[in-house]
Amino acid sequence: xxxxxxxxxxxxxxxxxxxxxxxxxxxxxxxxxxxxxxxxxxxxxxxxxxxxxxxxxxxxxxxxxxxxxxxxxxxxxxxxxxxxxxxxxxxxxxxxxxxxxxxxxxxxxxxxxxxxxxxxxxxxxxxxxxxxxxxxxxxxxxxxxxxxxxxxxxxxxxxxxxxxxxxxxxxxxxxxxxxxxxxxxxxxxxxxxxxxxxxxxxxxxxxxxxxxxxxxxxxxxxxxxxxxxxxxxxxxxxxxxxxxxxxxxxxxxxxxxxxxxxxxxxxxxxxx
Numbered sequence: 224x225x226x227x228x229x230x231x232x233x234x235x236x237x238x239x240x241x242x243x244x245x246x247x248x249x250x251x252x253x254x255x256x257x258x259x260x261x262x263x264x265x266x267x268x269x270x271x272x273x274x275x276x277x278x279x280x281x282x283x284x285x286x287x288x289x290x291x292x293x294x295x296x297x298x299x300x301x302x303x304x305x306x307x308x309x310x311x312x313x314x315x316x317x318x319x320x321x322x323x324x325x326x327x328x329x330x331x332x333x334x335x336x337x338x339x340x341x342x343x344x345x346x347x348x349x350x351x352x353x354x355x356x357x358x359x360x361x362x363x364x365x366x367x368x369x370x371x372x373x374x375x376x377x378x379x380x381x382x383x384x385x386x387x388x389x390x391x392x393x394x395x396x397x398x399x400x401x402x403x404x405x406x407x408x409x410x411x412x413x414x415x416x417x418x419x420x421x422x423x424x425x426x427x428x429x430x431x432x433x434x435x436x437x438x439x440x441x442x443x444x445x446x447x448x449x450x451x452x453x454x455x456x457x458x459x460x461x462x463x464x465x466x467x468x469x470x471x472x473x474x475x476x477x478x479x480x481x482x483x484x485x486x487x488x489x490x491x492x493x494x495x
Contacts, residue, residue, distance in 0.1 A: 234443055234469065234470050234471055236297070237454075237470070237471060237473060238444070238454060238455065238458075240297070241294075241297075241298075241454075241481075242452055242453065242454050242485065244290045244293055244294050244297075245290070245294070245481065245482045245485045245486070246485045246486075247287070247485070247486065248286060248287055248290050248291070248294075248482060248485065248486055249284055249285065249286055249287075249309075249486050249489050249491065250284075250285055250286075250287070250489070251282040251283065251284060251285065251489070252282065252283060252285040253279065253281070253282060253283075254277055254281040254282060254283040254377070254381055255274050255275065255277045255279060255281070257283050257285050257374070258274050258277075258283070258374055258377070258378055259271075259274055261370060261371065261374050262274070262371070262374055262375070262378075270378075273378060273382065274378065276382075277381055277382075281381055283374075283377055283381070284310070284377075284489070284491075286306070286370075291306075291366070295366050298478070300475075301473065301474070301475050301478060302366075302475075302478065303364070303365070303366045303369060304350065304475035305475045305476075305478040305479040305482060306366060306369065306370075307351075307364075307369045307373075308348055308349065308350060308475070308476070308479045309479055309482060309483070309491045309492075310369070310370075310373045311349075311373070312491070312492065312493055313348055313349040313350065313479075314346070314347070314348050314401075314476075314479050314480060314483060314491065314492040314493070315346070315347050315348075315349075315492060315493045315494075315495055316330040316333070316344055316345070316346055316492055316493070316494050316495065317344065317345040317346075317347070317494075317495040318330065318342060318343075318344055318494065318495070319342065319343040319344065319345060320342050320343075323342060326494050326495075327494055329342055329344065330344065330492075330494050331487055333403070333404075334403075334480075334483055334484040334487050335453070335484070335487065336453055336456040336457045336460065336484070338404040338460055345400070346400070346401040346402065346403065346480060347398050347399065347400055347401065348398070348399050348401055348408075348475075348476040348479055348480070349396050349397070349398050349399075350396060350397055350399065350410075350475070350476070351395075351396055352395045352396055352397045399476045401476045401477055401480050403457060403477070403480050403481070403484070404457070404460050406457075406458065406467070406471065406472075406477070408472075408474050408476045408477050410474050410475075410476055412474035412475065412476075413472045413473075413474040413476075413477065416468070416472035416473075416474075417468055417472050437466040437467060437468060437469075438466060438467060438468075438469045439466055439467075440458060440459060440467060442469075443458075443467065443469050443471065444458065444459065453484060453485065454481065454484075457484070458471075479491075
C-alpha cells in the first residue's frame with residue numbers, strides 16, 4: 224500500500240499511473256462494428272448502407288474506452304491533442320541516413336528505449352494551428368468530436384480502398400521537434416513549464432530558501448518508489464540532462480511519442 228507521500232509525489236502520475244493507462248491503449252477492431260458503434264447518430268439511411276457495404280475482413284484502429292476516459296479526466300486537453308495527432312498520423316520519425324533499409328526496426332528500437340544506434344533519428348509532431356494570431360488552436364473539440372471526425376474520414380478511406388490514411392491537409396499547422404531520449408520538446412507548452420517561476424533562466428529555479436529546485440534524475444525517480452518499466456528506462460538513459468525541472472514537463476507532443484512507445488505493435492506514426 225502506497226503512502227500519501229508516495230501517491231502524491233511530484234512525478235508519481237507520470238511514472239506510475241500514465242504508463243498503466245497508455246499501455247495497449249490502441250487495438251484493431253472490425254471496421255463495420257467500430258463505425259456502427261461510434262457513428263450511431265449518423266447511422267441512418269445512406270451512412271448505414273455505406274457501413275454495411277464494407278468488407279467484413281477490414282479492420283480499423285480503435286481505442287480502449289475505459290482507458291481513454293481515465294486519460295481524458297486526468298490529462299484533459301493534453302491527451303485529446305495527443306490522441307488527435309496519433310489518429311491523424313502526425314508523429315513522424317525521420318531516419319537521417321537515406322541508404323538504410325531497416326528504418327522501421329531502428330524506430331522500434333528508439334521507441335523501446337534503445338538509444339545506442341549511431342544513426343540519428345529526428346522526431347516531429349504536427350499540430351493544427353489557428354489562422355488567427357490571437358489563438359493557438361483551430362478549435363477546442365472534445366474528444367468525442369475528434370473521434371467522430373476521425374471515423375467519418377476512416378469510412379471514406381475504406382470506401383476508397385486506401386491502404387493507409389493520407390496525411391491530413393491542415394492548411395495551417397506547426398511542426399514541433401521532440402526528443403524522447405532527452406525528454407525535450409520545443410513547443411510553448413513544454414517551454415512554459417520549464418520557465419515557470421524561473422524568469423526564463425535555469426539558474427533561477429530556486430525555492431524560497433534559495434535552493435535549486437532542479438533535481439537530478441535519480442532524485443526525481445527516488446520520489447516515486449515502485450516505479451518501473453519502459454518509461455523509467457527511457458528517463459534513466461544517459462541522454463537525460465544531469466539536472467531537470469521537477470515535476471518533469473509534459474506536453475501533448477511528448478505524450479504522443481510515449482504512447483507510440485507503449486503501443487509499438489501498432490504503427491501510430493510515419494517513418495521517413
